[in-house]
Amino acid sequence: MILAVIDTSTQFAGVGVVDDAGKRVTRAWRSDRNHGRELMPALVESLAELSLAPTDITHVAVALGPGGFSAVRVGISTTLGLIVAKKLPVLGVPTHDIEVGPFRDLVVSGIPVYSLIPAGRQELSWMRHSETPDDVGPDAQTGVSSPQDFLDRLEPGALLCGEACDLMVGLVEDSR
Structure with missing residues (x-):
């Protein structure tokens, strides 16, 4: 299982990846209304640290809000982009x-x-x-x-x- 974790619900954004062996990489940053521009590069870099690519993701967890409307939308939209084609399981977590x-x-x-x-x-x-x-x-x-x-x-x-x-x-x- 390769789990990607996405939280863009507030101005402090974060991503995480957990691999099959339980190794994890996390990134958190203050996003000045740039969630859409910053999210995927942060996720791809986190995956790369574990020698993984976005296509290796098998599960996704995403923050559901409350939070900034556009910020929450970025996280959920990105999650949908990752899960829909491969029909991956997703877990929504209240902020x-x-x-x-x-x-x-x-x-x-x-x-x-x-x-x-x-x-x-x-x-x-x-x-x-x-x-x-x-x-x-x-x-x-x-x-x-x-x-x-x-x-x-x-x-x-x-x-x-x-x-x-x-x-x-x-x-x-x-x-x-």
Whole structure:
């Protein structure tokens, strides 16, 4: 199995490749609205590091958003270009799940972690990640709001992660 991973949902883009032996190559960069121009060269370079070509890909995982409309579209369109002709399996991963990934141990230990993603117009998309039953399935706590409205619902002891954390700078400190 040769897995290609694509995330263009925010201004921080990334690709990864995992080969049959479990070797992996990853690249991440700040994309200044150039996802379409930068994505395939980064993926091809990552494949080449493992002596692979795009035709060797057998599976693809792609970030589904939320995120910038055009940015998400680039990742999904590129994925479709890779999978359609060969009918490859694809896995879509919500961007909120990607953002909280490095903090999964904290979530499992009972600390609520909110992932924050820019939603335009000085708003943010947020999701509360915790190990309580009310945060699973259709009742998961998620929304889009202004930073101040989000702060009004934020419980003490919660941690924040994600690209929209910069919208909270100053607000969180002032509220504590």
